[in-house]
Amino acid sequence: MSASKPKTELASRASLLERALIPCLLAACAITLFLSCLLGSTPLPPDRVLAALFGGADVGDRLVVWSIRLPRALTAFLVGAALGLSGAALQGLLRNPLAEPGVLGVSASASLAATFSIFYGLVALSPWALPLAAIIGALAATALLALAAIRTQSVITLILIGVGLSSFAGALMSLMMNLAPNPFSLADMINWMLGSVANRSFNDIGFAAPFLIAGAAILLLTRRGLSALTLGEEAASGIGVNLRNQRIFTVLGAGLATGASVALAGAIGFVGIVAPHVIRPFTRHDPARSLIPSALFAGLILMLADILVRILPSQSELKLGVVAALIGAPAFVWIAMQRRAAHD
């Protein structure tokens, strides 16, 4: 009996770590959100930030905190969370650690629609034109994928459709940049394609929120099937997963959440791959249990990256998407190289 004791202790410590994961991430996110309000071109001391947050302090401080820093940090968090959640869910569905919204062409289609609205000057008509376009683009790609998911049994087919969508959207975006009527709209398009959370307001967040919440709700409600897909599709349907519905809901949820994130910040890649990859060992490699921690962790990464962007001394501010790609792309290659061929 005594020989088994250390083992039980080890197991309970492991489950303690699993249970502490979400509270730890939440605390880290809250601290980082507060840090985001302190740091910037003019650093504010903590007491002035606290005063501004709770309605005290002078008008200037309140403006900086409530109109500039807080919405910006919150946007970074929401965009990261949406991408991390979508990435973790798509990786579970496609049983591939390299899947993310970009793989299915949803990000590219949303960016294409956003670029389209800039090219045709729709953005001048209404401030809502661009976010709305991004969400329509994401939903169009999602609808196409959902249709394909009904018809095909194969996940590889879905990925290939995504690759095709991405390439086509990329080509059309290049075409629009090529034909850009003036340098200003070209600069606008480039800004959008690089991805940034600068100058976002609570209005912007409010517009994207319904889609983000709907997408996240769909993904969280249908996550149980993702655990079952660990066994492969045949065995998963054997234990009672409705494969067709699972595909449709995961693709739809990821599409809505990703569309909302592109509407907020443009195209930001790789967080959706990196965050779930780091989180997975802490959730016993269960795709369903990795969703919420992946979302929190991806939100944390983007908030930190955005702080970095703001405090780095540079001529023009670095774009968040550029920084995310600089960190994320090498990580992507590393994860891909770790993969054993036997798994496919």
Place this chain on the structure above:
Amino acid sequence: MTSLRISDLTLHAKQTTLVDGASTQLNAGELVVLLGPNGAGKTSLIRGALGLVQPTSGRSEIDGQAVSSLSPTERAQRVSYLPQIRPLAWPNRVSDVVALGRFSHGATIGRLSDADQAAVDAAISACDLTHLKDRSADTLSGGELARMHCARAFAANAPLLVADEPIAALDPRHQFRILDLIKTYVDQGGGALLVLHDIDLAARHASRLIWMKDGRIVADGTVEKTLNAERLAEVYGVSATVSESGIIMQGAL
């Protein structure tokens, strides 16, 4: 008593006929082995019977209810299906994989109810996995993996079990161990349909044999009635002698 009954089941993929007018049944308390050469339509028959593919014509019923009218969860509660073993997508823990067997009962792994946990523990100890339950599944040997998947199937506590080549690529000892586990399940009142390629093992364990060739069921009955040299020649195209002590294959015809 639960039974799975198919009648006149026909299955097409594009122009090819995979299963042609197959009728048979699986009852609780019997161990039926489905035999036939590669491409005879064994896996297609199983998938059609379970409603995982839509048959061109014919019916499949569990306890008189059409499989197509059952939801995937309802079906999984009645029949445990063990397809040919594929590698897991992630390096999950053995106990978590076995817990997936409770999916049709609404179990969420990591937060199992007492009933689910009891079923999982029972399946783990029945399949002799207790010392491996905290291991990562990608560190298991082939025999241990096969036992893990058996435990997953048993954890569902379904009255019927359908397994597609559950002992493929295992050494003789592990083949016997898996078949013993399935025999115990049948002795306790379950009904099992297995696809096997080892005719000798099938003859030793089965209460009934179903022989398939070119999408058709060519024979269906007890070992004594259906296993003979002529049938082996007809179905497998091999010359063999069948005696009390076993089957000796002499070569391809």
